[in-house]
Amino acid sequence: MAYFEVNNISKSFGKTEVLKNIDFSMEKGQVVSIIGSSGSGKTTLLRCINFLCEPDQGQFHLEGELLYEAGEKLSDRLLRDKRMNFGMVFQQFNLFPQYNVKENLCLAPGLLAKEKPDWRTRKKEILQEIAERADRILEQVGLSEKAAAYPCELSGGQQQRVAIARALMLSPKILCFDEPTSALDPELTGEVLRVLKELAQKKITMIIVTHEMNFAREISDKVVFMADGVIAEEGDPERLFTDPQSPRLKAFLAKE
Amino acid sequence: MDFVTITKTLLEGFGISCLLFAGTLLLATPLGLLFSFCSMSKLKVIRIPSKIFIWVVRGIPLMLFIFLIYYLPGLIGDGNMVNLFDKLDLEATIASGSRELLWYGRFLAVLIAFVVNYACYFSEIFRGGIESISQGQYEAGYVLGMTRTQVFFRVVLKQVVKRIVPPFSNEIITLVKDTALANAIAIPEIIFTAKKMANSAALIWPIFYSAVFYLIFVGVLTLVLGRIEKRLSYFKV
Ligand SMILES: Nc1ncnc2c1ncn2[C@@H]1O[C@H](COP(=O)(O)OP(=O)(O)OP(=O)(O)O)[C@@H](O)[C@H]1O
Ligand SMILES: [Mg+2]
Numbered sequence: 001m002a003y004f005e006v007n008n009i010s011k012s013f014g015k016t017e018v019l020k021n022i023d024f025s026m027e028k029g030q031v032v033s034i035i036g037s038s039g040s041g042k043t044t045l046l047r048c049i050n051f052l053c054e055p056d057q058g059q060f061h062l063e064g065e066l067l068y069e070a071g072e073k074l075s076d077r078l079l080r081d082k083r084m085n086f087g088m089v090f091q092q093f094n095l096f097p098q099y100n101v102k103e104n105l106c107l108a109p110g111l112l113a114k115e116k117p118d119w120r121t122r123k124k125e126i127l128q129e130i131a132e133r134a135d136r137i138l139e140q141v142g143l144s145e146k147a148a149a150y151p152c153e154l155s156g157g158q159q160q161r162v163a164i165a166r167a168l169m170l171s172p173k174i175l176c177f178d179e180p181t182s183a184l185d186p187e188l189t190g191e192v193l194r195v196l197k198e199l200a201q202k203k204i205t206m207i208i209v210t211h212e213m214n215f216a217r218e219i220s221d222k223v224v225f226m227a228d229g230v231i232a233e234e235g236d237p238e239r240l241f242t243d244p245q246s247p248r249l250k251a252f253l254a255k256e
Numbered sequence: 257m258d259f260v261t262i263t264k265t266l267l268e269g270f271g272i273s274c275l276l277f278a279g280t281l282l283l284a285t286p287l288g289l290l291f292s293f294c295s296m297s298k299l300k301v302i303r304i305p306s307k308i309f310i311w312v313v314r315g316i317p318l319m320l321f322i323f324l325i326y327y328l329p330g331l332i333g334d335g336n337m338v339n340l341f342d343k344l345d346l347e348a349t350i351a352s353g354s355r356e357l358l359w360y361g362r363f364l365a366v367l368i369a370f371v372v373n374y375a376c377y378f379s380e381i382f383r384g385g386i387e388s389i390s391q392g393q394y395e396a397g398y399v400l401g402m403t404r405t406q407v408f409f410r411v412v413l414k415q416v417v418k419r420i421v422p423p424f425s426n427e428i429i430t431l432v433k434d435t436a437l438a439n440a441i442a443i444p445e446i447i448f449t450a451k452k453m454a455n456s457a458a459l460i461w462p463i464f465y466s467a468v469f470y471l472i473f474v475g476v477l478t479l480v481l482g483r484i485e486k487r488l489s490y491f492k493v
Contacts, residue, residue, distance in 0.1 A: 050399050051398075052395055052398065052399070076403065076404070080398075080401055080403065083398065083399065083401065084401045086399070087399065088395075088396075088399040090392060090395070090396065092390075092392055094390075094392040094393060094395065094396035095396075096393070096396070096397075096411050097415065097491040097492055097493050098414045098415060098418075098491045098493075107400075107410060108397075108400035108401055108402055111401075111402060111406055111410070112401055150490060150491050151491070151492075152491055152492040166400070167399075167400075170400060170401060
């Protein structure tokens with residue numbers, strides 16, 4: 001069984017079927033890119049994976065075990081535990097504006113640490129560990145000097161790198177990206193894509209929704225092409241981009 | 257009557273104005289927050305009555321609302337039209353042996369009217385502030401493993417506060433001046449005191465002089481609120 005499996009996921013909003021029997025799987029350490037035209041359901045799929053939106057039907061399997069089955073009612077606590085297997089980086093960054101960069105990174109890990117049994121006795125050390133981890137991750141995304149800056153003082157590319165760093169703080173098993181460069185000026189996409197490439201080299205498991213075709217081709221182990229709520233074609237990036245089989249993918253690539 | 261005596265007398269009246277201001281601010285803020293949650297509730301049985309209630313209260317002149325609260329308990333009571341708040345004042349006056357009629361009962365009526373009225377206005381400000389925060393902020397919190405409560409208090413609240421400081425400032429400056437309406441049921445606040453002086457000592461200028469007290473108070477308030485606004489200006493929402 002694969003590391004992560006999406007089985008037969010469907011989702012409708014009212015009468016519009018946005019996802020229709022989506023099936024795909026990936027291995028640990030792989031990068032899967034999802035491409036497809038606007039409205040094809042890419043964001044909805046990522047939102048379902050991150051438990052931000054409830055699928056009508058289907059299952060997720062992680063590490064060979066059933067993680068979630070549609071219709072299952074989860075308590076807030078269980079929902080949170082399951083959700084935390086995943087990380088999410090949004091198109092609009094969604095940094096917390098009132099916190100500086102480092103606080104953005106440390107807020108959630110700090111709150112989680114409070115629930116641990118050793119919090120009372122080891123409070124100082126735990127916070128110290130979190131702060132050191134934040135420093136390491138900031139260095140990784142090249143933003144060590146910006147630790148004390150507020151989001152409004154950063155460029156879009158820098159903000160997105162902070163968002164990536166923030167997601168990395170919790171070491172999710174699978175990190176999801178929803179068009180991480182779409183809100184950026186063209187000259188700023190490079191710095192974000194570079195960070196993603198480094199993460200791929202470190203064998204971080206990632207699902208990336210993107211419109212950057214060259215990037216998807218270069219970084220991915222597998223590309224999934226979505227059209228109107230179905231996976232119209234998927235496979236090896238080289239094959240998919242050089243020899244598309246479905247007419248829809250051919251048309252999509254011709255446009256891009 | 258000399259200037260100092262008049263100033264002292266007016267200041268006493270203004271103390272009562274300030275009491276009404278502080279009481280209203282203190283009580284209407286949490287009540288307004290409660291109303292705003294009710295008016296945003298997913299449950300229709302809570303949301304619709306709250307919206308109707310807010311509409312009614314905001315649609316009635318505050319002066320009328322004061323009369324309503326003041327007379328209503330007597331009308332719906334045992335039917336003999338005894339005014340509950342006057343009764344309280346009479347009993348308190350007799351018990352204390354005071355030569356002047358005490359006003360605590362009537363003050364209670366005015367306070368209730370002010371608190372309910374301002375809670376409705378505040379609730380709309382809070383609702384606007386809360387609804388203006390993008391869904392993305394909540395979702396960013398959730399995917400980082402925060403609970404709903406943590407997201408509200410750690411992520412959303414400060415942004416809401418920043419958003420609502422300007423309209424809220426406006427509203428409480430209006431509140432300062434609205435306290436003058438308490439003179440409608442003979443609460444000895446500053447305007448009432450000034451009018452009384454005008455009648456008894458045939459002095460008209462203390463009425464205009466009372467404006468100075470309001471101006472100073474509003475001035476101080478403006479400075480404090482400006483401070484708060486500035487302290488929140490380090491980030492953008
Ligand atoms: N909350 C919602 N309520 C109703 N319809 C929705 C909702 N969210 C998404 N949709 C609809 O679902 C469809 C797929 O949307 P989705 O955002 O998943 O597409 P996408 O592939 O991410 O597109 P894009 O490339 O533009 O981001 C669209 O037709 C959209 O209008
Ligand atoms: Mg999308």
